Amino acid sequence: MSNIVLKTEGLTKHYGGVHALENADFELLEGEHVAIVGDNGAGKSTFVRQITGVETRTRGKISFDGREVEFAGPLDAREAGMECVFQNLALADDLDVPSNLFLGREKIRFNLGPFSVLDRRAMRQATEEGLKRTGVKIPNLDNPIRNMSGGQRQCVAIARSASFARKLIIMDEPTAALGVQETAQVEEIIRTLKAQNIPLILVSHNLRQVFDLVDRIVVFRRGHIVASLKREETDGNDIVSYITGVKTQNEAAAYI
Numbered sequence: 080m081s082n083i084v085l086k087t088e089g090l091t092k093h094y095g096g097v098h099a100l101e102n103a104d105f106e107l108l109e110g111e112h113v114a115i116v117g118d119n120g121a122g123k124s125t126f127v128r129q130i131t132g133v134e135t136r137t138r139g140k141i142s143f144d145g146r147e148v149e150f151a152g153p154l155d156a157r158e159a160g161m162e163c164v165f166q167n168l169a170l171a172d173d174l175d176v177p178s179n180l181f182l183g184r185e186k187i188r189f190n191l192g193p194f195s196v197l198d199r200r201a202m203r204q205a206t207e208e209g210l211k212r213t214g215v216k217i218p219n220l221d222n223p224i225r226n227m228s229g230g231q232r233q234c235v236a237i238a239r240s241a242s243f244a245r246k247l248i249i250m251d252e253p254t255a256a257l258g259v260q261e262t263a264q265v266e267e268i269i270r271t272l273k274a275q276n277i278p279l280i281l282v283s284h285n286l287r288q289v290f291d292l293v294d295r296i297v298v299f300r301r302g303h304i305v306a307s308l309k310r311e312e313t314d315g316n317d318i319v320s321y322i323t324g325v326k327t328q329n330e331a332a333a334y335i
Contacts, residue, residue, distance in 0.1 A: 082108065082109040082145070083106055083107070083108060083109075083142070083145075084107050084108065084109050084111075084143070084144060084246060084247055084278045085105070085106070085107040085130070085141075085142070085143055085247060085278070085280075086105065086106050086107075086140075086141070086142040086143075087103055087104060087105045087126075087129075087130070087139060087140065087141050087142075088104055088139060088140040088142075089102045089103070089104065089138060089139040089140065090102070090103040090104075090105070090126070090129055090136060090138075090139035090140070090141065091103070091136065091137045091138045091139050092125050092128075092129055092134065092136055092137050093137045098302050099122055099125040099302050100122045100125045100126055100129065100302050101122075101302045101303055102139070102303070103122070103126055103139070103303070103304050104304065105126075105297065105304065105307075107247070107278055107280065108278070109276070109278060110273075110276040110277075110278060111278055111279075111294050111295065112269070112272075112273055112278070112279045112281065112292060112293040112294050112295075113279070113280055113281070113293055113294065113295045113296070113297055114280075114281045114282075114283055114289040114292070114293040114295070114296045114297065115127075115280060115281070115282045115283075115297050115299060116282075116283065116284070116286070116289060116296060116297070116298055116299070116318060116322065117298055117299035117300055117322055118300070118322055118323075120301075121299040121300050121301065121302070121322075122299045122301070122302040122303070123282050123299050124251060124282070125302075126299065127163065127249055127251055127280070127282060129141070130156075130161075130249070131150065131153050131156045131161065131163050131249065132150025132151060132152045132153055132155050132156045133152070133153055143159060143161065143246070143247070144159065144160065144246050154183075157243070159246070160244065160245035160246035160247065161244070161246060161247045161248075161249070162239075162240035162241075162243055162244035162247070162248050162249070163240065163248070163249040163250075163251065164233075164236050164237055164240050164248070164249070164250045164251065164253055165251050169236070170224045170232060170235060170236060171224065172223065172224050172225035173223055173224075173225065174223065174224060175220060175221050175222060175223055175224075176206055176210075176217055176220040176221075176222070176224070176235055177199065177202040177203045177205075177206040177220060178202070179224055179235055179239065180202070180205075180206050180209065180235070180238065180239045180242060181202045181205075181206075182239075184243070185197050185202065186198040186201045186202050186205070188201075203220065205242070206220060206238075206242075207220070209238055209239075209241065209242030210238050212241070212242070212271075212275075213237065213238050213241040213242070213268050213271055213272070214267055214268055214271040215234045215235070215237065215238040215264075215268060216234075216264075217231060217234065217235065228261065229256055229257055229258075229261060230257050230258065230260070230261025230262075230264055230265070231261075233253060233254070233257060233261065233265055234264060234265065234268065237250070237253065237265065237268055238268075241268070241272060241277070244277060246278070247277075247278050247279070247280070248272065248277060248278070248279045248280075249279070249280045249282075250269070250279065250280070250281050250282065251282045252282055252283060252284065253265050253269075253281070253283075254266070254283075254285065254288065255284070262288075266288065266291065266292060269281070269292050270292065273292075279293075281293060286315045286318060286319075287315075289310075289318075290310060290314075290315065293310055294309065294310055295307060295308065295309055295310060296308050296309075296310060296313065296318060298318060298321040298322055300321065300322060300324060305321050305327060306318075306321040306326075
């Protein structure tokens, strides 16, 4: 049986009287790519924020890599081997590609405290290796991020995560603002990650993309997980029926 990389039990988040997430039970297996889908406000992003430590959960358990965890923030999640590409990308516009990939984890050549010297050659070499490994093509690594297209910026953010993720990558709507060609490039990167057996959670509204890329589809509705379906055992109409509430699969679909 495949190892469970990530597991949540009864994961719940309340914002005052608003129940954004309720009793979410979820599992992700080693090497598995899973899509999280649902309408706006269904609880998808809330779920991701609890997993990555961006927010503190109201109750429930999170197990990652075989142990129960309670991340104090995204840095803790990152140290544990979990990387997330959020919609805002979190890139530094004035820095080049290697500086962005190593932002917050720079390689130091001489450690002199506030006057330390960065090992730019090592960072550039590691960047080239990371881009090659993920299939990301950036013509000029010295180009500041602000001069890049939306697709190139997204690819840099994904390459940063893929270069350091040891155990899990989460992508939150990675192609929402991209054109056709840029979307195709990001999707090819995701296929490369699959070939490398790196587990991935993909949050997406694009059902065509979901069916092309993942092994399993988890549907959120009004803060509940209402379906978990193998890709080959369902279709777009079926998924839409769960998203809209026409179909229900379990007791979690009985909403208050």
